[in-house]
Amino acid sequence: MKLFPRYDHNVAFISIGRLAVPIALATAMNMVAAFINFKMIGNLQPTHFYLLGLFNAINYLIIAIYEAFRATILFCAIRLPPPISLATFIHTCILLATIIFIILGIVIYLAKTPLLQFLHVPAPLQTFFLYYIVSMLGASIVGCSAYIIFSVFYCLKQVTLSLFFIFLSACANIIFTYLFAYYFHWGMYAIPAAIFMPALIISLLAYYHLFNKKYGNGQFPLLNLAAIYFAIRKIITCGVPVFLSYLTIFMGVFIFNGFLANMGVNAVAGYGVAHRLQTLLILPALAIGVASAIYINDCLACADVFAAKKMLRHGLLLSFVFYIVIALLTFLMSETILSYLVSEAMVRREAINYLLIVSPTYVGVGPFITYLSITEQTGRGTWGWLLNMSYFLVAIAIIAFFVGKYQSSLTIYECIAAVNMGFFLSGFLLFLHKKKLFYGE
Numbered sequence: 001m002k003l004f005p006r007y008d009h010n011v012a013f014i015s016i017g018r019l020a021v022p023i024a025l026a027t028a029m030n031m032v033a034a035f036i037n038f039k040m041i042g043n044l045q046p047t048h049f050y051l052l053g054l055f056n057a058i059n060y061l062i063i064a065i066y067e068a069f070r071a072t073i074l075f076c077a078i079r080l081p082p083p084i085s086l087a088t089f090i091h092t093c094i095l096l097a098t099i100i101f102i103i104l105g106i107v108i109y110l111a112k113t114p115l116l117q118f119l120h121v122p123a124p125l126q127t128f129f130l131y132y133i134v135s136m137l138g139a140s141i142v143g144c145s146a147y148i149i150f151s152v153f154y155c156l157k158q159v160t161l162s163l164f165f166i167f168l169s170a171c172a173n174i175i176f177t178y179l180f181a182y183y184f185h186w187g188m189y190a191i192p193a194a195i196f197m198p199a200l201i202i203s204l205l206a207y208y209h210l211f212n213k214k215y216g217n218g219q220f221p222l223l224n225l226a227a228i229y230f231a232i233r234k235i236i237t238c239g240v241p242v243f244l245s246y247l248t249i250f251m252g253v254f255i256f257n258g259f260l261a262n263m264g265v266n267a268v269a270g271y272g273v274a275h276r277l278q279t280l281l282i283l284p285a286l287a288i289g290v291a292s293a294i295y296i297n298d299c300l301a302c303a304d305v306f307a308a309k310k311m312l313r314h315g316l317l318l319s320f321v322f323y324i325v326i327a328l329l330t331f332l333m334s335e336t337i338l339s340y341l342v343s344e345a346m347v348r349r350e351a352i353n354y355l356l357i358v359s360p361t362y363v364g365v366g367p368f369i370t371y372l373s374i375t376e377q378t379g380r381g382t383w384g385w386l387l388n389m390s391y392f393l394v395a396i397a398i399i400a401f402f403v404g405k406y407q408s409s410l411t412i413y414e415c416i417a418a419v420n421m422g423f424f425l426s427g428f429l430l431f432l433h434k435k436k437l438f439y440g441e
Helices: 009-042 046-054 056-076 086-110 112-118 123-155 159-182 187-214 225-261 265-281 283-301 305-341 345-377 381-403 409-433 435-439
Strands: none
Touching: 009 046, 009 123, 009 159, 009 187, 009 265, 009 283, 009 305, 046 056, 046 123, 046 187, 056 086, 056 123, 056 225, 056 283, 056 345, 086 112, 086 123, 086 225, 112 123, 123 159, 123 187, 123 283, 159 187, 225 265, 225 345, 225 381, 225 409, 265 283, 265 305, 265 345, 265 409, 283 305, 283 345, 305 345, 345 381, 345 409, 381 409
16 A cells, blocks of 8 residues: 655645545535525425424434544545455445434434424424435435445545546536426425435446446455444444534534524524534635545554654644635635625624634634544544533533623624634643644554
């Protein structure tokens, strides 16, 4: 397995960049496709916007499952024990993902009454919304299978090919959503149908290219008990912490919204707009983390711990330099950007306030998110989850203390900025003096 030259810093940075750019573009494509579909379906009926907003809670569960399997694939695909082939391991992960989504669908259906009441779904729409959830979980089986296959391309550093397949999938998703919604009049059900069809076709094409052309010889049988046991063990140790980490983020953002709800509708809406823009801005940090983790896993699989440590430092340094630029541009251009995105003056003002206060801390947030991403993809997801949970617990505690004294959304934004910089500075000091915490054993 070819690794980067050990002592050539420039090649290491270029290697990370070559993987990070396609990975970030692929994620951005999926987000843009989801946003376009949201607008298309929402324009059919006003209630669709409302129901799609309620579905966000379930959608976070789906995303968390996707990311749990990606982390497992990235960590395990290059260190499979000899009796287990790559194809067998992928088949096993797809089977386990199918079982998980079926179980989740059964649980949601059995708990439908308290769930629909908790989400405040109007009585006339409850059956419609429940069937939408079930259909989305069914489509997610195929979507997660495609995600697993694309993750294998990442491991093999064929990210450009993966980007091509994801681009085809995103374009097909938009086209099918439009056709099902406006020509077949399926309403909201156009979204799961449009996820299922392209994901099925393109995942089969990607699978054929990956295994039949590249790794087809001697890769079967489809499943065996050793692969099932290995996959379950690795999903528990690698995937579950990532799943919990994503749920922690969702709960943290949900509680932040709860604090802002006391400040008025404009504060909640403004934070929502700023948070969506911030989600796009952190994509490079996640992509750099995944790209670094791919090389780190290569090094660790070859027992080259020294090279793995160097790759970790290169990834964090690249993220730090990149986010100096992002923080500066966001701070200087926030008003210009939001003037195009938001027409309501009060909502726009809240979003601008958030970015002006928080964007300077992106210098620290970027490397922090990169490090979390690296831990998740290199088998140290529990450590990443604990860091994530610590961040939100500290942030919530500080906001709860100060918001009682100063009833202002600006106070909440200042608390978030303070916690961002506090975690970055404390993490930097720990990195200097307690490197084993970051490198692991």
